[in-house]
Amino acid sequence: xxxxxxxxxxxxxxxxxxxxxxxxxxxxxxxxxxxxxxxxxxxxxxxxxxxxxxxxxxxxxxxxxxxxxxxxxxxxxxxxxxxxxxxxxxxxxxxxxxxxxxxxxxxxxxxxxxxxxxxxxxxxxxxxxxxxxxxxxxxxxxxxxxxxxxxxxxxxxxxxxxxxxxxxxxxxxxxxxxxxxxxxxxxxxxxxxxxxxxxxxxxxxxxxxxxxxxxxxxxxxxxxxxxxxxxxxxxxxxxxxxxxxxxxxxxxxxxxxxxxxxxxxxxxxxxxxxxxxxxxxxxxxxxxxxxxxxxxxxxxxxxxxxxxxxxxxxxxxxxxxxxxxxxxxxxxxxxxxxxxxxxxxxxxxxxxxxxxxxxxxxxxxxxxxxxxxxxxxxxxxxxxxxxxxxxxxxxxxxxxxxxxxxxxxxxxxxxxxxxxxxxxxxxxxxxxxxxxxxxxxxxxxxxxxxxxxxxxxxxxxxxxxxxxxxxxxxxxxxxxxxxxxxxxxxxxxxxxxxxxxxxxxxxxxxxxxxxxxxxxxxxxxxxxxxxxxxxxxxxxxxxxxxxxxxxxxxxxxxxxxxxxxxxxxxxxxxxxxxxxxxxxxxxxxxxxxxxxxxxxxxxxxxxxxxxxxxx
Amino acid sequence: xxxxxxxxxxxxxxxxxxxxxxxxxxxxxxxxxxxxxxxxxxxxxxxxxxxxxxxxxxxxxxxxxxxxxxxxxxxxxxxxxxxxxxxxxxxxxxxxxxxxxxxxxxxxxxxxxxxxxxxxxxxxxxxxxxxxxxxxxxxxxxxxxxxxxxxxxxxxxxxxxxxxxxxxxxxxxxxxxxxxxxxxxxxxxxxxxxxxxxxxxxxxxxxxxxxxxxxxxxxxxxxxxxxxxxxxxxxxxxxxxxxxxxxxxxxxxxxxxxxxxxxxxxxxxxxxxxxxxxxxxxxxxxxxxxxxxxxxxxxxxxxxxxxxxxxxxxxxxxxxxxxxxxxxxxxxxxxxxxxxxx
Numbered sequence: 001x002x003x004x005x006x007x008x009x010x011x012x013x014x015x016x017x018x019x020x021x022x023x024x025x026x027x028x029x030x031x032x033x034x035x036x037x038x039x040x041x042x043x044x045x046x047x048x049x050x051x052x053x054x055x056x057x058x059x060x061x062x063x064x065x066x067x068x069x070x071x072x073x074x075x076x077x078x079x080x081x082x083x084x085x086x087x088x089x090x091x092x093x094x095x096x097x098x099x100x101x102x103x104x105x106x107x108x109x110x111x112x113x114x115x116x117x118x119x120x121x122x123x124x125x126x127x128x129x130x131x132x133x134x135x136x137x138x139x140x141x142x143x144x145x146x147x148x149x150x151x152x153x154x155x156x157x158x159x160x161x162x163x164x165x166x167x168x169x170x171x172x173x174x175x176x177x178x179x180x181x182x183x184x185x186x187x188x189x190x191x192x193x194x195x196x197x198x199x200x201x202x203x204x205x206x207x208x209x210x211x212x213x214x215x216x217x218x219x220x221x222x223x224x225x226x227x228x229x230x231x232x233x234x235x236x237x238x239x240x241x242x243x244x245x246x247x248x249x250x251x252x253x254x255x256x257x258x259x260x261x262x263x264x265x266x267x268x269x270x271x272x273x274x275x276x277x278x279x280x281x282x283x284x285x286x287x288x289x290x291x292x293x294x295x296x297x298x299x300x301x302x303x304x305x306x307x308x309x310x311x312x313x314x315x316x317x318x319x320x321x322x323x324x325x326x327x328x329x330x331x332x333x334x335x336x337x338x339x340x341x342x343x344x345x346x347x348x349x350x351x352x353x354x355x356x357x358x359x360x361x362x363x364x365x366x367x368x369x370x371x372x373x374x375x376x377x378x379x380x381x382x383x384x385x386x387x388x389x390x391x392x393x394x395x396x397x398x399x400x401x402x403x404x405x406x407x408x409x410x411x412x413x414x415x416x417x418x419x420x421x422x423x424x425x426x427x428x429x430x431x432x433x434x435x436x437x438x439x440x441x442x443x444x445x446x447x448x449x450x451x452x453x454x455x456x457x458x459x460x461x462x463x464x465x466x467x468x469x470x471x472x473x474x475x476x477x478x479x480x481x482x483x484x485x486x487x488x489x490x491x492x493x494x495x496x497x498x499x500x501x502x503x504x505x506x507x508x509x510x511x512x513x514x515x516x517x518x519x520x521x522x523x524x525x526x527x528x529x530x531x532x533x534x535x536x537x538x539x540x541x542x543x544x545x546x547x548x549x550x551x552x553x554x555x556x557x558x559x560x561x562x563x564x565x566x567x568x569x570x571x572x573x574x575x576x577x578x579x580x581x582x583x584x585x586x587x588x589x590x591x592x593x594x595x596x597x598x599x600x601x602x603x604x605x606x607x608x609x610x611x612x613x614x615x
Numbered sequence: 616x617x618x619x620x621x622x623x624x625x626x627x628x629x630x631x632x633x634x635x636x637x638x639x640x641x642x643x644x645x646x647x648x649x650x651x652x653x654x655x656x657x658x659x660x661x662x663x664x665x666x667x668x669x670x671x672x673x674x675x676x677x678x679x680x681x682x683x684x685x686x687x688x689x690x691x692x693x694x695x696x697x698x699x700x701x702x703x704x705x706x707x708x709x710x711x712x713x714x715x716x717x718x719x720x721x722x723x724x725x726x727x728x729x730x731x732x733x734x735x736x737x738x739x740x741x742x743x744x745x746x747x748x749x750x751x752x753x754x755x756x757x758x759x760x761x762x763x764x765x766x767x768x769x770x771x772x773x774x775x776x777x778x779x780x781x782x783x784x785x786x787x788x789x790x791x792x793x794x795x796x797x798x799x800x801x802x803x804x805x806x807x808x809x810x811x812x813x814x815x816x817x818x819x820x821x822x823x824x825x826x827x828x829x830x831x832x833x834x835x836x837x838x839x840x841x842x843x844x845x846x847x848x849x850x851x852x853x854x855x856x857x858x859x860x861x862x863x864x865x866x867x868x869x870x871x872x873x874x875x876x877x878x879x880x881x882x883x884x885x886x887x888x889x890x891x892x893x894x895x896x897x898x899x900x901x902x903x904x905x906x907x908x909x910x911x912x913x914x915x916x917x918x919x920x921x922x923x924x925x926x927x928x929x930x931x932x933x934x935x936x937x938x939x940x941x942x943x944x945x946x947x948x949x950x951x952x953x954x955x956x957x
Contacts, residue, residue: 041954186952233956239949249947256944263702265694283935285942288701288928293727297694300687304667304698307685308706312698330688420953423944457683457699457706460662465631465678467686468670477633478678 009224015074017082021099022091024067027169032069034187040240040417043230044073049081050413054353061123066098075229079526083601094124105138113143153211167208174212241418243382243411248278250389252285255311258429263288263305263312265298270353271409272343275315295323306336309456313339318347332372334466335452337396344408346597355597356410359573364404371489373496376551378406380525383418400451410523437461442476450495506554510543517564521547531605558585624655631681642793642819653803659707666709667696669716672747673740676711690721693728696735704925709736718754729785732811734923739816744825777900780814781893787813789914845913850883853909888917
């Protein structure tokens with residue numbers, strides 16, 4: 001539908017994917033998150049994919065320095081950041097080179113033509129100028145002198161050239177706002193806030209933003225603009241939230257609901273550090289954050305805090321997880337409630353610090369010496385991180401057990417609109433410290449949950465000793481007897497198993513039985529859900545089961561798996577959940593495995609589904 | 616918690632029913648006895664004591680103390696204890712560790728606990744050997760020491776634990792000896808009175824794997840010649856006839872001088888444990904390795920003007936609550952830009 005608007009056309013569409021790409025110093029992450037915030041506030045459903053290098057500032061203009069931010073926004077439901085891009089903003093030849101393959105035919109390409117000089121091309125190892133060699137013919141190319149135009153707009157402010165050039169991302173952002181008929185107001189507010197102490201820079205950024213917008217209006221560069229109406233989301237109050245933010249406020253909420261102090265012991269590591277940053281802000285909630293000297297101190301300080309009665313958590317990523325291994329065993333042995341958040345990234349070793357992967361599942365399941373089972377949970381979307389933080393805290397406190405949350409880089413930095421619950425909607429978490437010395441034993445168990453009492457220092461008459469050595473059931477005294485050890489090993493396992501009674505059954509979305517079941521976990525939720533939805537619209541008899549509880553697994557899972565002729569387990573690893581399901585349920589499931597540091601594309605999943613169905 | 620009506624605690628109140636499993640003749644027994652006799656004097660309710668340890672012979676200590684106790688994992692006790700203190704600053708946390716636990720696998724945690732000045736009393740039992748693993752050299756073993764893992768002599772230079780603690784700017788650093796019961800108790804009392812991190816090295820014999828670890832210091836005949844007992848405000852004098860002292864040299868270094876022949880007590884260094892800077896204490900801590908110098912025991916440094924870490928952390932929380940008011944959950948959930956969907 002075309003709506004006339006001045007001399008340019010305005011077209012109503014349901015969905016668009018835009019990607020901002022530039023140098024890591026070009027402010028692409030800020031540009032992307034500003035655009036995201038604006039469309040989210042407007043009411044579109046969104047999914048984002050920030051993709052940036054591990055180097056803080058790789059040499060300017062080079063391929064390793066390219067930073068990107070992709071956003072899918074729609075008037076319908078959005079599950080993924082999108083397979084291909086409708087609009088690509090490329091700030092230099094390196095950004096163009098890395099990203100142009102994802103731009104769909106006839107897509108809009110906005111390039112900063114000021115950065116296509118001989119030296120720029122050389123830095124990107126590009127031999128011929130793509131703006132002149134017809135290689136971009138299948139796109140709608142808009143070369144814009146972002147640098148010159150921004151300088152022209154700001155020259156009266158008396159800023160140096162470097163400061164003016166830093167504003168050119170907002171010129172590009174202004175252009176995109178015009179292209180999608182979006183208000184600049186939320187970004188103007190953000191600039192006011194961000195630069196409240198630097199009025200000149202505040203003014204410069206606002207001017208650049210408005211100049212970009214006016215440039216489109218005045219030059220009619222695009223000749224067309226788009227309108228994407230708000231999405232029909234569940235009614236409520238919404239905010240835009242990233243996975244790491246959601247985990248942070250989830251834990252604050254859990255501590256408040258449990259009436260406990262929240263303690264975070266953490267050591268900075270990508271992509272988990274934002275949880276530490278976020279929680280450090282919430283001191284007025286009594287949050288205690290401790291930046292430890294290393295990963296081991298981060299978790300062992302949490303164990304100390306849990307021992308003395310706090311809701312204690314630790315946050316890390318794969319390499320840090322490896323270092324915490326022995327301490328997780330101690331928490332399992334002493335049966336103390338802590339929550340360990342592993343924000344997975346590409347590995348092994350240092351691997352791909354800023355890229356996503358799901359390859360720590362078996363580490364979370366089994367990565368400790370001897371028999372040390374712990375509950376494992378995984379959030380499915382950025383907003384779900386909030387609810388998983390609450391659920392993990394509930395389980396840890398109810399069963400007196402360390403709990404692992406497996407998030408990942410994609411959830412951590414990705415964002416979505418999140419319906420905000422009111423505090424009253426969130427159930428309380430019940431916690432009882434032992435206070436009665438009568439008949440007290442440190443390992444006397446609750447018959448239902450098998451949890452031992454939480455007897456914290458400072459409680460008269462409950463003085464007792466715990467530790468990593470095997471202990472006698474009930475008394476907790478050191479004990480090396482063979483049968484006692486076997487009994488204790490089995491009790492610790494039975495305790496984790498008992499949680500199965502306390503978690504929902506597996507309920508697939510789609511056909512209740514049929515030709516194919518896709519089983520996923522963690523951040524692949526969106527792309528798998530979308531792929532299954534599209535395939536079902538084509539009449540395929542398939543379903544999708546997304547697992548939030550990975551240990552223990554839902555009680556009916558074995559039955560569910562049997563109801564389908566085939567089972568496909570797509571994972572961003574070599575087949576770790578696949579391995580668990582095959583081992584536990586003797587099901588001949590197959591995997592779809594991608595280990596590229598990037599999420600699945602919907603098309604990759606659909607292709608595999610069709611291949612398995614023989615269509 | 617406690618009221619004046621409660622009977623005073625005794626040594627017996629701190630003994631457990633657990634059979635003590637150190638080797639007969641181990642120096643740990645003497646240290647346990649000293650700690651059990653000092654704890655009742657401290658005016659702390661028994662339930663507020665938390666004894667935390669790592670791994671090693673010394674680290675079995677909590678099982679024999681009738682307090683809250685946590686036998687953690689190798690080297691990590693300082694971090695566990697730091698977590699306890701941040702969450703509950705009112706607790707009286709004592710940490711028991713050994714030369715391997717504190718200085719090898721846990722070296723990092725030890726120095727960071729000390730530089731932060733967490734209010735923890737640290738008892739490092741130094742027997743210069745790995746006992747629980749049956750006789751390998753430790754970070755305090757002598758250069759060229761023959762052990763199971765160094766049949767041709769150890770190539771490592773040892774750490775001096777008190778030097779290390781002072782280097783980490785610990786605010787209280789002391790040394791005592793397992794068999795010097797009166798001195799050990801006095802040292803423990805001094806540590807207990809200190810608010811910040813209190814680090815006490817206790818020279819201890821391992822009669823199985825390193826017998827005579829400190830013979831040069833503990834033997835009756837050698838004692839007075841090789842040991843100097845230092846006390847705040849008193850001159851540095853030692854020797855059987857109290858005929859030797861420590862004097863400053865013009866270049867800032869120290870030297871041992873015989874008293875008499877024109878050298879009197881007034882020429883000697885008067886021990887100042889309360890000096891805010893650690894350099895003098897470091898100089899003292901370092902002398903035993905030098906020919907002719909004695910080994911200092913006593914309180915080398917006790918400067919208690921630095922706030923405790925757990926108080927800094929919790930005071931900050933209190934100040935922010937004062938300034939912003941107690942956090943409102945609904946406000947937190949609605950943080951940032953929000954919008955309504957109808």
